[in-house]
Amino acid sequence: MNENDYLKELLASQALGEDSDEWKALDEKAAEIEGIVRAAYPGSDIHFTHGGSRAKGTMIREDYDLDEVCYFQNDDAAPGDTLEEIYENLAALLGESYQVRRKRSPLRLIDKKGRDVHVDFVPGRYVDQSSWDVFIHQNDGDKERLKTNIVLHVDYVHESGCTDVIMLAKLWKTRNGIAIKTFPLELLVIEALKNDNTGNLDDRFRRVLGAFADAIDELSIEDPANPTGNDLSHALPDSLRRTLSKIAADTLKTADDYGWEHVFGKLQTTKASFPHVQVLRNAAAAAPVRTAPWNEEE
């Protein structure tokens, strides 16, 4: 298998189809959340839709989520007068069924047993009667509200012609523990391939890593839904740029010296998300030297 074939097989092994357990679980959660919200606001005309990697076609087994978007009409005061009120009221409502972690704009939902359900809930309100652009609440940053458009976000990524490289870049990010959020990474990949998206997957992924390694400061990202209004600099601070550059350079050198299979490992042989207990027990039994954890503190 050549380098490009390996990368294609790797992506195929990461694919999550509609019949996958993960996909079905997301559908069930989305329906459950929608039911909770509709029941709480029976008089509201609420628009639910999906964003995130599933809508963009960039979902991979090791890094997937669903942005469950919930938009109220511009003149609907039932969920709250201000965006912050809407955000907090929805957080309180969902907090009855889930643990809710407040992120910059979304509410990350964790089940009551502490398991991540891979859903970011994003409440918002349409800017006007056209039901197109929306305002969402922001916890950090200069502005308390953000004007955005999830349809434009999804289309921008989905129609970029880069979704395969984006999926690889997401796997690379996850495997290397890089603390970049998915959307800025997607924008960076598209930007890095903006002038040349030719060649096979290997060529294009190397081009992206090369741009990260050698020219990360020349890559700028902007919100396709509001290019001049939304500042994304918080999503790509200088320290993160340095980290991306360093790991990209390391990865390219490792791939040159040893090949992609060494970087990403053997293709996954199981579709399970977690290892079986017996696999872990066997691994523990095979330890060359046994050590037991301790704690210095009493």
Added chain:
Amino acid sequence: MSSPWFERDPASLRALEHTLRARYPTLHVFLENGTCHVRGTIAVVENDRYQLDIELPDDYPDSLPLVWETGGRIPQELDRHVLPIGALCLGVPLRLGIALKGRFDIESILEIPVRNFLIGNSLVERGEDWPHGDRAHGVAGILEEFDELIGTDDKMRVSRFLLDVLQGKIRGHWPCPCGSGLVLRKCHREGWETIRKAPRWLLHHSLDAIMKDLERRTKKARAG
């Protein structure tokens, strides 16, 4: 203040980077504020990956690094063997020094205590016990190690034994500290040899911890 190891010995830094590329391609070296960190992820088995930040000490590889799990997976609790600073408590330092033969290089650390800890954690997450047991907190855990090595967890006996080892006074015909009545070379000879060969700073670490605990308890008894 002396310069950090990677400035004194750039060849060692290159060797570290080479080792990571060759064996752990998703771990990377970062030099920050005079400290060397190794960051990224490792898989302990297929589909089970942990995100780590390993801070190598100034005298790398002669002493223990600090290891943080940075993916938010391990609860920051003493009972999960996480120190208040968030670093993992991989084991009693003396035992780790013995297991790693006094060399805390990145491969040894990752392959033995880190891998054991993380596989153990994955099992604990699934409701299983730590596969190789877990040590009691504090001095009690140190004494458990001595109980395995020389057959006693008595603080006075262990500290006396450690002092004698550090001063190079112990002889094989001395009575075994376990209290069996046999001479040391016919009883816990193996444990004695193991302790004698351990790095001295680890023996001091154990002795200091036991002595401090004795002092604290003595003061408490007097006050009470």
